Amino acid sequence: MAKLTFKTDNCKGCGLCVDACPKKLLRLAQDKINKKGHHPAEITDQEQCVGCASCAMMCPDCIIKVER
């Protein structure tokens, strides 16, 4: 299992990570608002993540840390 850590307050809610995930495990949390006023990215099912880091590579703000 891989682990994703989000620097949530730096997320601008662009959603590029959501599209990048080959397993469609990410979403923008519609029920949360971060300090910048964006719906931040989050992972829906950590168990399913293989740690391919596609999300992190697409993130323009470098907020995702990937561990395997």
Next chain:
Amino acid sequence: MADKVLMKGNEAIAEAAIIAGCRHYFGYPITPQTEVAAYMAKKMPKIGGCFLQAESEIAAINMVYGVSSAGKRVMTSSSSPGISLKGEGLSYLAGSDLPALVVNVQRGGPGLGGIQPSQSDYFQATRGGGHGDYHMIVLAPASVQEMAELTVKGFDLADKYRMTSMILADGTMGQMMEPVSLDFDIKPAPEKPWATTGTKLEREHNIVNSLSLVPEELEMLNMKRYERYKQVEENETMYEEYMVDDADIVIAAFGIAARVSKNAVNEARKQGIKAGLIRPITLWPFPKAPFERAVEHAKAFISVELSMGQMIEDVKLATSCKVPVTLCNRVGGMIPSPEQVLKSIIEVNNGGVE
């Protein structure tokens, strides 16, 4: 006494710069300063230095910006139209508090003007030349010896105060040949902990920058810069006084105009007119003190210039307009003759007697 060598003014600047430790020169061809570049092109490769002919004056001044950012002594030279192009870079150098030496061997203007001597870039030089609040230290040599001496001094002052020193010469100074002593007391350049030379992972990164988007911060930066300018005014003003102590008529002139005026003063004295000369060597900071002293006894001042009257404004300010200040000038590449200046002295003297 060191041996003297016969040199052109432009070459004296170049050799003095090398003696002062300058190993980087960037320029673009323009008359009448080309000898500086030619001299550097010959010398620099032989002493491990860098001469590079830039694609424009704009590029040249920005190459200067780069070397200065890296903490090394660097210079460029040009003539009036080329200095206008460097104006942007001069403003950025000031905004980033970078030291540099810039030489302007002036020619007639405006526009493309001519290639003969002029002093009509006085405003441009003493008021900064580019946009924003700033000053350069402006040094006005009146001999080939001074071309060399003020170049060395210019580097020292630039490093000391983190600002641009400009040698404001003219075509005559650049082209004339005189014996020069190149025996200088060279001080090592000060430490430059602000320079961008690579962090070596041993310190926080340095940033050389003139952008400041927070108005309070930009205001403070300007205020601090002007405190430094005040120190320059207090400590670095230079001038020569010639027969001023008892003078009725005091001439203000710099560079080639001062040499002509000195002859006229001598002739006036022979004719019984008490004439004198104040020769500003720093045009910024302008030497106010000798004018404030002279205005206590002088009947009138004459500003002798190769311009339509630019320094005359500083003379009027320094004398608080207590006595008349008149202009004696030639422009377009013409130089006032000693006879013209003498005539002006006699006229002003007669006017004063009435």
Next chain:
Amino acid sequence: MVVFDKPHALIDVPLHYCPGCTHGIIHRLVAEVIDELGIEGKTIGIAPVGCSVMAYNYFNCDMIEAAHGRAPAVATGVKRADPENHIVFTYQGDGDLASIGMAETVHAAARNENITVIFINNAIYGMTGGQMAPTSLPGQVTQTSPYGRDTKHCGFPIKVCEMLSELEGPEYLERVTVNSVKNIRTAKKAIKKAFQNQIDGKGFSLVEVISSCPTNWGMTPQAALKWIDDKMIPYYPLGVYKDRSAEKEAE
């Protein structure tokens, strides 16, 4: 085991760029390359005027902010101040590099100045609010081409890699983009090569990165990445435009 994190050469502060702007990706790639080559301590970056004007706040190496378009001239000075010990890169947008700074760009390339240039082409002036750039596409609507770029009136976009490839000077020119994971990998390889070339003393290396500007293109970040595929790449084909060392080897 950490398999992905912010590189050391990128300072841990929020970037000021708009949501979905690919500047952030390219910053990260440059920083990753600096980390991997172990050159942070000797690298000096030159920031432009434009959206990335504040790049000096984001890179951990020494940074200089240049006047608009003058970064290659400033880089020339920094490099020549200490050619053995300085690794110098410029980071410039299309207005900076291909309009006001074109002379500095061409001449640095012609001199084969041993520097690395990261050129961000997003076909628009972003910082000033979306005006027509030297690289704006024919027909592209911008604030100053509100009826679409009319090539009869204001001419054609400049293809920088193609143009510079005609010069004998430059060592390496490649155009890449960052609109997908695959393309990001290719972009990183190109950027790494552009820095390695400098370390090896090979000379002027420029990587043109086709980038997006969702805000001024008036699109979602996702649509902007697709617009790169649909509109930008057909006009600005990706690939290596010059690789002198490779050419020599092939001979």
